[in-house]
Amino acid sequence: xxxxxxxxxxxxxxxxxxxxxxxxxxxxxxxxxxxxxxxxxxxxxxxxxxxxxxxxxxxxxxxxxxxxxxxxxxxxxxxxxxxxxxxxxxxxxxxxxxxxxxxxxxxxxxxxxxxxxxxxxxxxxxxxxxxxxxxxxxxxxxxxxxxxxxxxxxxxxxxxxxxxxxxxxxxxxxxxxxxxxxxxxxxxxxxxxxxxxxxxxxxxxxxxxxxxxxxxxxxxxxxxxxxxxxxxxxxxxxxxxxxxxxxxxxxxxxxxxxxxxxxxxxxxxxxxxxxxxxxxxxxxxxxxxxxxxxxxxxxxxxxxxxxxxxxxxxxxxxxxxxxxxxxxxxxxxxxxxxxxxxxx
Ligand SMILES: [Zn+2]
Numbered sequence: 342x343x344x345x346x347x348x349x350x351x352x353x354x355x356x357x358x359x360x361x362x363x364x365x366x367x368x369x370x371x372x373x374x375x376x377x378x379x380x381x382x383x384x385x386x387x388x389x390x391x392x393x394x395x396x397x398x399x400x401x402x403x404x405x406x407x408x409x410x411x412x413x414x415x416x417x418x419x420x421x422x423x424x425x426x427x428x429x430x431x432x433x434x435x436x437x438x439x440x441x442x443x444x445x446x447x448x449x450x451x452x453x454x455x456x457x458x459x460x461x462x463x464x465x466x467x468x469x470x471x472x473x474x475x476x477x478x479x480x481x482x483x484x485x486x487x488x489x490x491x492x493x494x495x496x497x498x499x500x501x502x503x504x505x506x507x508x509x510x511x512x513x514x515x516x517x518x519x520x521x522x523x524x525x526x527x528x529x530x531x532x533x534x535x536x537x538x539x540x541x542x543x544x545x546x547x548x549x550x551x552x553x554x555x556x557x558x559x560x561x562x563x564x565x566x567x568x569x570x571x572x573x574x575x576x577x578x579x580x581x582x583x584x585x586x587x588x589x590x591x592x593x594x595x596x597x598x599x600x601x602x603x604x605x606x607x608x609x610x611x612x613x614x615x616x617x618x619x620x621x622x623x624x625x626x627x628x629x630x631x632x633x634x635x636x637x638x639x640x641x642x643x644x645x646x647x648x649x650x651x652x653x654x655x656x657x658x659x660x661x662x663x664x665x666x667x668x669x670x671x672x673x674x675x676x677x678x679x680x681x682x683x684x685x
Contacts, residue, residue, distance in 0.1 A: 357374075410610075417608075423439050437612060461591065466580065474564060493543070503523040505604055506535060551599050572596075590624075638660050641659065
């Protein structure tokens, strides 16, 4: 920061200015008026500088303070953002209501998401789809067979998630293990039921979807969708025909999804009903090596970790080099980089 002097109608005025970098240029910006006397101005400038440093330190100090997830939940309820659903009648775990402040915030966020993702390409559109879908959709998608939590059951019949139980013993995340592997680890760790301390005698998969009985006296089976992804897939043909009949086609969706979590926890992080935002992009795999706008981003540098070269860590690589390395996966590179460019 520095002091500048300006002469207006023969009188001298002192100002505190600071240098700001804007793209390639350095500009000077007004900070404060320091008066007409040089000595006073210098004194005032020192005070302002000291105060700014103090403010900065205080700001950093406040931001350092961490709070627990329970404190955050209590704060959100107190301020009317979000709180357990049906709480005056006991409520149910994993279900939350948004109060009017919370809904405004959520809508703002959704609109930001919308503007950003739909703005990525002229052929990206938003749809809204039913939250209840026929069983055949989930047979085709594999959800009926594979959308499972692996549960551990104790001798007395208490059920909990096998991976969560093990995490308490191993003090680290347990991912990607099947029921058999989890069961043998549970035995090895001598892990017992979190509720009653009994031995775990069964570990197996439990489907996380909510079944719905549609109509009365019918056998029509349906499910609450466990994620929003299915709708863009099943609506692709209709949307392709009714839009421009052109690829790439992006179908975006913001909506509710439902999962019968065995152990909902961590406030809004693991709920049974929640909002998802999703963009599915459909393209022709035969043309993955071309994209009409690729030249615009080919010099753009992506920071990536390649799964085949994990030991090298983060690499800085231009889109052009990346596509050479991966047999011209230009389409995917374009997609990644254009979202980063927009983001910055
Ligand atoms: Zn038990």
